Structures are given as structure tokens and as C-alpha cells.
Amino acid sequence: MKSHYPVPAFHFSVRIGSESEEIAFRDVEGLHSHVAVEPASEGGENRFVQLVPTRVKNSPLVLSRGIGKTNSSLVRWCKETLEGGLAQRITTKPIYVTVVDENEESVQQWLFNNAYSVEWKLESLSAEGSEIAIEEVKFYRGNQTGHRFLRVGRFRA
Numbered sequence: 001m002k003s004h005y006p007v008p009a010f011h012f013s014v015r016i017g018s019e020s021e022e023i024a025f026r027d028v029e030g031l032h033s034h035v036a037v038e039p040a041s042e043g044g045e046n047r048f049v050q051l052v053p054t055r056v057k058n059s060p061l062v063l064s065r066g067i068g069k070t071n072s073s074l075v076r077w078c079k080e081t082l083e084g085g086l087a088q089r090i091t092t093k094p095i096y097v098t099v100v101d102e103n104e105e106s107v108q109q110w111l112f113n114n115a116y117s118v119e120w121k122l123e124s125l126s127a128e129g130s131e132i133a134i135e136e137v138k139f140y141r142g143n144q145t146g147h148r149f150l151r152v153g154r155f156r157a
Contacts, residue, residue: 010107013100014063017093019073025134026065028097031110033058033144061095061112061141066134075132078117092116095139114142 013022037051068074081090092114099107118140123133 010099010101013098014074015096016073016077021072023066023068023072023074025063029062030059031144056143058141058144060118061115061139062136064136067131068134070130070132078120078137081117082120090116095141111145112139112141115139
């Protein structure tokens with residue numbers, strides 16, 4: 001049976017926390033983490049240096065080229081964080097990023113815990129519509145987990 005992976009046409013669907021609404025984005029960056037290490041000299045044996053793991057570093061999650069409603073949970077949350085002037089505590093939320101194929105079916109999903117927005121760039125706004133074009137929004141986040149959705153007969157591991 002012919003494999004259809006990678007998905008020929010797709011976009012990313014983003015959901016914030018427990019909200020049911022989703023916003024489509026064209027590009028997602030920052031789906032990687034790495035373990036930072038520190039060199040440690042061996043005691044009594046000065047010819048060797050061991051690399052000791054210290055912490056996991058996560059890259060910022062960057063969502064680009066999105067369109068959403070001006071009153072969407074993502075837009076409200078970013079405005080509270082970025083335009084609030086740090087007068088109140090920053091609220092972290094989980095972010096679900098899902099790869100959606102040409103038939104609007106979920107292919108793969110990532111969960112980014114404890115995320116908060118740190119930067120966004122908006123396109124020009126129109127008074128005639130209720131949508132906002134998001135050029136880019138950047139989040140710092142905690143750990144990530146990924147899940148791959150497999151449909152029988154469609155994808156092969």
C-alpha cells in the first residue's frame with residue numbers, strides 16, 4: 001500500500017488551553033529541545049573530561065502567518081500578556097499545535113506546557129472585518145510532548 005507521508009498539503013491548527021476554538025497558522029518553528037551539558041574533570045584522572053547533563057533547554061515556539069478572530073482566546077491572552085505592562089501576573093497556558101491535512105484530519109499533535117507570549121507582530125487591521133492577521137507570535141514554554149495520529153491503511157510508521 002502506498003504511503004501518503006509526508007502529508008502533501010497541510011496547515012497547523014492551534015488551540016490554547018481548554019478553549020474549543022482553533023486558529024490556523026501556516027508555519028510553526030521551535031519544535032525542538034536539547035539537553036545542556038557542563039564539562040566535569042574526572043577526579044584523579046586529569047586526561048579526561050566528562051560532559052554532565054544539567055538541564056533541558058526548549059526553543060521558543062514561533063507561530064507564523066495566522067488568521068483569527070479579533071476576540072479569539074489567543075488574541076485576548078496575548079493582549080493581556082503583552083499589553084498589560086506586567087501590572088498583573090502572567091498567565092501560562094498549554095498550547096496544542098496540530099498538523100491538519102487537506103481533508104481537515106489531524107495527523108500529528110504537540111502539547112507545549114506552561115507557555116506565555118513574549119512577542120507578536122500583527123498585519124494591518126481592517127475596520128470592515130472581525131479577523132486579525134497574525135504575522136508572527138512567539139511563546140516561551142515548558143516541556144513538549146508529541147503524538148502521532150495513525151489511521152489504518154493511510155500512514156505507515
